[in-house]
Amino acid sequence: MKSMNLALARLLHGVVALAALAGIGLELAAAITGGAGVAPTHLERFVRLFSYFTIDANILIGGTSALLAFRPAHDGRLFRPLRLTAVLSIAVTGIVFHTVLTGLRELTPSGQLANFLLHTVTPVVAVLGWLLVGPRPRIDGGTIGLSVLLPLAWIVYTFARGAFVSWYPYPFMDVGALGFGRAVLNSAVVAVIFLAMAFGLRLLEKQLPSAPAA
Numbered sequence: 001m002k003s004m005n006l007a008l009a010r011l012l013h014g015v016v017a018l019a020a021l022a023g024i025g026l027e028l029a030a031a032i033t034g035g036a037g038v039a040p041t042h043l044e045r046f047v048r049l050f051s052y053f054t055i056d057a058n059i060l061i062g063g064t065s066a067l068l069a070f071r072p073a074h075d076g077r078l079f080r081p082l083r084l085t086a087v088l089s090i091a092v093t094g095i096v097f098h099t100v101l102t103g104l105r106e107l108t109p110s111g112q113l114a115n116f117l118l119h120t121v122t123p124v125v126a127v128l129g130w131l132l133v134g135p136r137p138r139i140d141g142g143t144i145g146l147s148v149l150l151p152l153a154w155i156v157y158t159f160a161r162g163a164f165v166s167w168y169p170y171p172f173m174d175v176g177a178l179g180f181g182r183a184v185l186n187s188a189v190v191a192v193i194f195l196a197m198a199f200g201l202r203l204l205e206k207q208l209p210s211a212p213a214a
Contacts, residue, residue, distance in 0.1 A: 005133070009072035009212045012129035013065040016122055020062030023117030024055060026110055044165075051161065052169045053154060054097070057089035058118050060150075061126050072212045073135055080138050081146035087130050088197050089151060094123030096190065100172060130201075134211030139202040144195075151194055155187050 031037075031049050039045040049055060064086045067074050097119040107115055130136075158173060168174045172186040 005212050006072055009129075009133035010069050012125060012133055013069040013072065016065040016126045016129060017062050017069055019117045019121045019125065020058040020065070023114045023122065024058055024062070026114035026117070027055065030108075030110060030114075048167065048169070051158065053089070053151075054093050054118050056150075056154060057086070057093045058122055060086035061090040061122060065126065065129070068135065072133060075135065075138070080143045081149075083135075084139060084143055084147040084198065084201070085150050087126060087201070088147060088194055090123045090126045091197060092190065092194055094119055094127075095193075101170065131208070132211070136205045136208065136211050139198075139205050144198045144202065147198055148191075148195060151191065155191065159184070159187075 027049060031045050034045075036042045037045050039048055060082065064079070064083045067079070068083075102119075158168060159175070162168045162173070162175055166176055168176075168183070171177070172190075173183050175183045178186070
């Protein structure tokens with residue numbers, strides 16, 4: 001039974017890592033071969049690519065999942081908040097995309113595949129993996145507090161950079177179109193959802209068995 005549990009854990013974490021890597025790879029390949037695109041320069045296109053929360057969330061979940069694929073019970077003081085940040089960020093990525101952002105851009109076939117991997121496959125399998133194979137218990141108040149630091153830093157970075165270059169990765173954060181107050185309010189709503197989900201996972205974790213099971 002233990003070997004089956006570990007095999008399932010490695011499989012699910014491995015699928016998440018590969019899906020995230022493949023999606024990011026497709027986007028990176030498009031940026032390399034596609035020139036500047038709608039950005040003013042080729043360099044700016046790369047900066048914009050890694051300024052998307054979607055890409056950052058997939059990097060986090062891909063990296064932490066890769067570690068767990070090799071060692072399903074991996075743990076550590078730094079790893080715990082990074083893992084919680086990754087799971088919450090990828091869940092928010094999937095939710096926000098499918099409720100607010102879907103269909104806003106016309107995509108190439110490669111872009112459609114990358115979009116599917118980054119916004120659907122990775123979020124769904126990552127959340128399913130957390131539910132089935134954890135690892136848990138891992139969440140306490142301190143872990144939740146640390147888990148919000150990177151998303152908050154991303155929000156500050158996005159608005160600070162946008163003030164200089166007049167570009168925002170998502171329409172609901174576009175200060176030029178919405179005004180600063182509305183854009184900040186929209187971002188605050190997403191931040192509250194993120195925090196509520198963190199406490200929700202903590203409560204849910206108490207009801208679920210330890211994983212991977214011994």
